[in-house]
Amino acid sequence: xxxxxxxxxxxxxxxxxxxxxxxxSGIIYSARDTAxxxxxxxxxxxxxxxxxLKGQVIYYVGxxxxxxxxxxxxxxxxxxxxxxPYTPKILSRGVKGLIGKGNRTQPVIDALKKWKAVYFVAIxxxxxxxxxxxxxxxxxxxxxxxxxxxxxxxxxxxPLIVANDAHGGDLFQEGVGRFKVE
Amino acid sequence: MRQxxxxxIIDTVAELCIxxxxxxxxxxxxxxxxxxxxxESEVGKEILDIILQNIEIAKNEQLPACQxxxxxxxxxEIGQExxxxxxxxxxxxxxxxxxxxxxxxxxxxxxxxTRKNTxxxxxxxxxxxxxxxxxxxxxxxxxxxxxxxxxxxxxLAPAAGIEGIKDFVVDRVNRSQANPCPPIVVxxxxxxxxEYSAYLAKKALLRNIGDRHPDPFYADVERDLLERINKLGIxxxxxxxxxxxxxxxxxxxxxxxxxLPVAVNINCHVARHKSKTL
Numbered sequence: 001x002x003x004x005x006x007x008x009x010x011x012x013x014x015x016x017x018x019x020x021x022x023x024x025s026g027i028i029y030s031a032r033d034t035a036x037x038x039x040x041x042x043x044x045x046x047x048x049x050x051x052x053l054k055g056q057v058i059y060y061v062g063x064x065x066x067x068x069x070x071x072x073x074x075x076x077x078x079x080x081x082x083x084x085p086y087t088p089k090i091l092s093r094g095v096k097g098l099i100g101k102g103n104r105t106q107p108v109i110d111a112l113k114k115w116k117a118v119y120f121v122a123i124x125x126x127x128x129x130x131x132x133x134x135x136x137x138x139x140x141x142x143x144x145x146x147x148x149x150x151x152x153x154x155x156x157x158x159p160l161i162v163a164n165d166a167h168g169g170d171l172f173q174e175g176v177g178r179f180k181v182e
Numbered sequence: 183m184r185q186x187x188x189x190x191i192i193d194t195v196a197e198l199c200i201x202x203x204x205x206x207x208x209x210x211x212x213x214x215x216x217x218x219x220x221x222e223s224e225v226g227k228e229i230l231d232i233i234l235q236n237i238e239i240a241k242n243e244q245l246p247a248c249q250x251x252x253x254x255x256x257x258x259e260i261g262q263e264x265x266x267x268x269x270x271x272x273x274x275x276x277x278x279x280x281x282x283x284x285x286x287x288x289x290x291x292x293x294x295x296t297r298k299n300t301x302x303x304x305x306x307x308x309x310x311x312x313x314x315x316x317x318x319x320x321x322x323x324x325x326x327x328x329x330x331x332x333x334x335x336x337x338l339a340p341a342a343g344i345e346g347i348k349d350f351v352v353d354r355v356n357r358s359q360a361n362p363c364p365p366i367v368v369x370x371x372x373x374x375x376x377e378y379s380a381y382l383a384k385k386a387l388l389r390n391i392g393d394r395h396p397d398p399f400y401a402d403v404e405r406d407l408l409e410r411i412n413k414l415g416i417x418x419x420x421x422x423x424x425x426x427x428x429x430x431x432x433x434x435x436x437x438x439x440x441x442l443p444v445a446v447n448i449n450c451h452v453a454r455h456k457s458k459t460l
Contacts, residue, residue, distance in 0.1 A: 019225060021225075021228065061249070062249065062250075062288070063249050063288070064245075064246055064249040064251060064286060064287060064288035065286045065287075065288065066286070067245070067286045073245070073246075073249065073286055073288070074240075074245050074246050074247070074248065074249040074288075075249050076248055076249050076250075078250075078328070079328050079331075079361055081361070101328075101360065101363065101419065102328075102359070102360040102361045102419075102420060103359055103360050103361070103420060121360075121419060121421070123229055123232045123233065123236070123419060124248075124328070124363040124419060124450070125233065125236070125247065125248045125363050125450055125451055125452045126232050126233055126235075126236040127236070127245075127246065127247065127248045127249040127250075128236050128239045128240040128243065128245040128246065128247055129232060129235055129236040129239050130236075131245070132239060146299065147288060159232060161225060161229075161419075161421065163421065171225075171421050171422070172359065172360060172420055172421060172422070174422065175223065175225070175415075175417060175420075175421045175422020175423070176359070176414070176415045176416055176417065176420070176421075176422045177415070177422070178223075178415070178422050179222070179223060179415030179417055179422045179423050179424060180413070180414060180415030181413035181415065
């Protein structure tokens with residue numbers, strides 16, 4: 001088990017290999033479909049993004065409402081591949097880690113290698129458990145998007161698995177290949 | 183003619199929405215525990231363990247197990263001796279509104295094009311069925327988007343036969359890989375017509391893990407499909423492993439001589455359904 005703290009350095013990233021289990025702590029940012037669209041529109045226009053993306057980790061999540069006394073509601077990952085059309089441009093701004101669930105497409109795998117970043121999977125459906133590892137959360141951009149707003153979250157020991165590393169590795173392909181029975 | 187109080191229906195639907203999301207079935211928990219014993223992938227075993235811990239936390243703290251609290255799919259069996267001096271459909275809507283608000287459940291229903299959220303998770307999808315007697319059975323089966331997106335209906339040529347159906351189901355799961363949050367539960371509707379096969383596939387997901395089709399032929403089809411799907415190697419969360427699927431349920435209806443409709447409805451490991459009879 002590898003313990004990491006955000007922001008992630010290039011040195012942290014290059015050490016990670018597919019299949020590594022990571023406990024992540026520190027600040028991460030939530031963003032999903034519409035937030036990605038807006039961020040990429042700003043990047044395309046050469047304008048600053050509402051949060052500085054350099055060295056940061058983005059979590060694809062749309063949490064459930066928080067119960068009274070809880071910093072956030074259940075908050076498991078959403079399907080990552082929907083962000084793939086935007087991801088290479090997001091990585092070009094220095095994002096070092098992506099968290100979601102499910103396979104990525106080749107352009108993202110290539111961009112992770114090019115920009116030295118990793119894709120972690122969180123356990124899809126384990127939303128109640130994950131929310132217990134989120135110590136605080138506040139909306140920092142796009143409040144109008146509701147559950148899809150960009151939130152700054154402080155996490156402690158967020159359990160993750162390295163699915164695509166900065167060396168072109170793909171745990172989905174490797175893992176399924178290992179267990180497939182012809 | 184027996185009457186059932188409108189408020190009782192509202193409260194029952196609300197309670198079922200909350201319970202379905204926060205308290206997963208014992209059958210499912212036992213199946214995931216067994217899967218953990220069988221799984222050979224270390225990563226897969228750890229994932230199944232986290233899934234079990236999550237179910238425990240959700241139940242103890244009354245939190246939805248998954249942040250995607252789904253489309254509220256409601257199956258209603260109406261005893262034909264019942265009489266409703268009010269709008270039953272509207273009462274069910276009200277129950278969904280109440281449950282999703284009071285249970286702090288995520289509201290995920292929006293306009294298909296503008297994507298504007300209805301903000302109360304209505305409308306639910308309601309399937310009514312008339313049955314003999316004077317009871318009202320309500321089942322709420324919240325259904326997540328990620329697994330629903332991997333579902334498919336097709337009308338095959340009759341010549342495709344049972345092997346054609348099996349190939350279609352296995353191929354559909356194989357193309358889904360990690361997306362529907364494996365380990366999955368698979369519902370298959372065979373026969374009927376285009377829309378009825380999809381309804382059957384959804385209804386199949388209401389069964390408890392391990393419940394086999396009463397017809398030995400289809401029970402064998404279920405066992406064979408489960409075995410074939412688990413040979414795909416997709417594994418927990420699609421990262422490789424022996425356990426891709428926890429169970430396969432088939433529902434069957436007669437169809438037109440020219441057609442062989444088949445539908446596959448995939449459920450994630452947060453396979454939710456709760457029932458109550460009034």
